[in-house]
Amino acid sequence: MKMDLLLVVILIVCLAGAAAVTHSLTQHQSDVAKTSIEEPLYLNGRTARRMSLAFNGLAADWYWMRSLQYVGRKVVKFEDEHSGQFDLNTLSTLDLRLLPSLLDVTTTLDPQFIPAYQYGAVILPEINTDAAIALLNKGIAANPSSWRLHQNLGYIYWQRKDYARASEVYAAGAKLPGAPAWVAAMAARMKADGGSRNAAREMYQQLSESSGDPSAKQMVEQQLARLDWLDDRDVIRHALLYYQSHSRDGHCATSWRGLFDEFPDTRLRFDSSSGAPLDPSGIPYQLINGGCDVDLNSSSKVPR
Amino acid sequence: MLGQTLAIARNTFREAVRDRVLYNLILFALLLIGSAIFIGELSAGQETKIVVDLGLSAMLLFGAFIAIFVGVGLVYKEIERRTLYAILSKPIGRGQFLLGKYVGLNLTLLVNVVVMGIGVMLALLYTRSGWDPLVLKIWPAILLIYFELLIITAVALVFSSFSSPALSALLSFFVFIIGHFSTDLNGLSNSAGSAPARWLFRALYYLLPNFSNFSVITATGHGMNPDPRAVGGALIYGVLYVAVLLSAAALIFRRRNFK
Numbered sequence: 001m002k003m004d005l006l007l008v009v010i011l012i013v014c015l016a017g018a019a020a021v022t023h024s025l026t027q028h029q030s031d032v033a034k035t036s037i038e039e040p041l042y043l044n045g046r047t048a049r050r051m052s053l054a055f056n057g058l059a060a061d062w063y064w065m066r067s068l069q070y071v072g073r074k075v076v077k078f079e080d081e082h083s084g085q086f087d088l089n090t091l092s093t094l095d096l097r098l099l100p101s102l103l104d105v106t107t108t109l110d111p112q113f114i115p116a117y118q119y120g121a122v123i124l125p126e127i128n129t130d131a132a133i134a135l136l137n138k139g140i141a142a143n144p145s146s147w148r149l150h151q152n153l154g155y156i157y158w159q160r161k162d163y164a165r166a167s168e169v170y171a172a173g174a175k176l177p178g179a180p181a182w183v184a185a186m187a188a189r190m191k192a193d194g195g196s197r198n199a200a201r202e203m204y205q206q207l208s209e210s211s212g213d214p215s216a217k218q219m220v221e222q223q224l225a226r227l228d229w230l231d232d233r234d235v236i237r238h239a240l241l242y243y244q245s246h247s248r249d250g251h252c253a254t255s256w257r258g259l260f261d262e263f264p265d266t267r268l269r270f271d272s273s274s275g276a277p278l279d280p281s282g283i284p285y286q287l288i289n290g291g292c293d294v295d296l297n298s299s300s301k302v303p304r
Numbered sequence: 305m306l307g308q309t310l311a312i313a314r315n316t317f318r319e320a321v322r323d324r325v326l327y328n329l330i331l332f333a334l335l336l337i338g339s340a341i342f343i344g345e346l347s348a349g350q351e352t353k354i355v356v357d358l359g360l361s362a363m364l365l366f367g368a369f370i371a372i373f374v375g376v377g378l379v380y381k382e383i384e385r386r387t388l389y390a391i392l393s394k395p396i397g398r399g400q401f402l403l404g405k406y407v408g409l410n411l412t413l414l415v416n417v418v419v420m421g422i423g424v425m426l427a428l429l430y431t432r433s434g435w436d437p438l439v440l441k442i443w444p445a446i447l448l449i450y451f452e453l454l455i456i457t458a459v460a461l462v463f464s465s466f467s468s469p470a471l472s473a474l475l476s477f478f479v480f481i482i483g484h485f486s487t488d489l490n491g492l493s494n495s496a497g498s499a500p501a502r503w504l505f506r507a508l509y510y511l512l513p514n515f516s517n518f519s520v521i522t523a524t525g526h527g528m529n530p531d532p533r534a535v536g537g538a539l540i541y542g543v544l545y546v547a548v549l550l551s552a553a554a555l556i557f558r559r560r561n562f563k
Contacts, residue, residue, distance in 0.1 A: 050485070050488065053481065053484040054361070054364060054484055054515065054516075054518075054519040054521060055361045055364075055365075055521075056522055057353075057357040057361070057521050057522030057525050058357045058358060058361040058521075060357075060522070061347070061350070061353065061354045061357050061358070064347070064348075064350065065343075065346045065347055068346065068347075068348050069346070110522050110525075112522070112523070112526050112528075113526075115348070115349065115350060119348070
């Protein structure tokens with residue numbers, strides 16, 4: 001009995017000691033780990049596929065989750081360093097150099113992994129447009145009947161302001177079975193007015209509806225909010241100009257009160273206490289330049 | 305004759321249960337429960353794909369380990385315990401004995417695979433909080449995994465009929481790996497420079513088991529139905545290959561001297 005007790009004590013004490021040593025070593029190695037996160041991948045996609053035997057799907061899942069974690073860690077780090085401000089426009093400052101390789105390995109292991117291509121289509125153009133185009137072309141080659149990948153590739157060309165190529169890609173996607181009518185309409189729109197805000201809105205709305213990945217969806221919705229803000233800015237600037245031109249001495253507005261009395265049909269939402277119009281995230285806009293112009297509030301969640 | 309074979313099979317199954325082989329199901333259940341609960345947070349909407357990939361891959365891996373490590377001991381244990389002499393002194397042929405052992409282990413694997421399949425179904429229902437078409441679509445893949453395990457068991461039996469358990473396990477494991485490289489062997493046979501090398505790779509391609517015929521886990525994860533002709537072809541291939549291996553094992557075992 002005594003012997004049993006002694007063995008149990010040894011077991012618990014040694015286990016606790018081992019855990020403490022591991023904890024200490026982990027803390028000591030954390031700086032090394034931070035640099036190793038950026039080390040190039042050991043395996044390229046083809047080698048990884050060979051080595052995965054029949055488990056290539058599982059290996060692809062692993063690399064997929066690693067891609068998400070990689071971006072997530074960078075976003076968290078950025079938010080820690082910049083007091084919680086992150087939007088799609090700051091994606092290019094995150095230094096996501098491994099992401100193209102991670103997504104390439106994921107899709108080589110599992111060429112039918114459509115969400116990985118779609119994620120790459122939304123994130124990669126901010127980092128490396130050529131890598132994004134290569135990924136989507138690879139996806140189309142492996143999934144020739146997927147009109148959604150054409151939609152994603154068209155989006156990349158549109159972002160690159162290559163409206164002619166975007167139109168071609170949409171037109172090719174429209175011919176595929178199951179493609180909805182708006183894909184063909186988008187091909188025509190890209191050709192006619194690819195650079196317009198309405199085209200952008202339509203593009204983001206379709207992407208938001210078709211994206212299954214919550215983080216990509218969130219980023220696309222932020223872009224939609226940015227477009228709403230640009231529309232709001234046009235309306236508010238028009239009202240401010242109207243106010244200035246109808247004031248006796250040509251001064252700008254000092255408050256929001258009565259500014260929109262002449263524009264009752266505006267779709268703006270207003271703050272009940274100050275009368276200030278609200279941005280898409282529900283934060284009141286602010287007057288700048290002595291009330292002659294409008295801007296987002298510093299606490300707004302809408303990207304500029 | 306059939307009754308005697310089934311009696312050996314039944315005893316082999318009982319022995320596997322007594323040896324706690326089916327305890328691997330607990331580990332499998334923990335793996336699936338863990339993945340179903342936690343993976344959702346990491347996979348950005350790909351929970352069901354990951355549950356299927358993980359569940360079916362674990363089924364193949366656990367099954368392959370059981371097939372190899374239990375398979376290589378099927379004959380050896382009987383020789384070591386000297387129970388083989390008692391069995392063979394009765395009117396039972398050596399081939400019949402091997403067949404009974406093989407069927408018994410396959411029965412264990414069948415129970416294992418079916419319980420694991422039900423586990424994957426339950427994990428999918430939990431992940432989706434309701435019905436998902438994948439619940440039914442996983443079964444053709446499970447059938448193919450089972451047939452792959454039948455071949456692996458037969459491979460282990462062939463090696464164990466003339467070799468020690470450790471060497472048999474090692475060789476069986478090599479065959480499992482090479483069997484998944486069969487597409488590369490075919491590629492090598494087409495691209496090799498010299499004619500003898502081409503013939504060698506071509507011969508290996510046809511002689512070694514082609515496990516790529518049974519690999520539909522990834523496609524199943526995407527909800528794709530495997531081509532019925534391909535499934536049918538793989539099943540016929542499996543039956544033929546098992547017949548070849550069992551015949552080879554019986555031939556070797558019949559000539560083995562136990563004195």
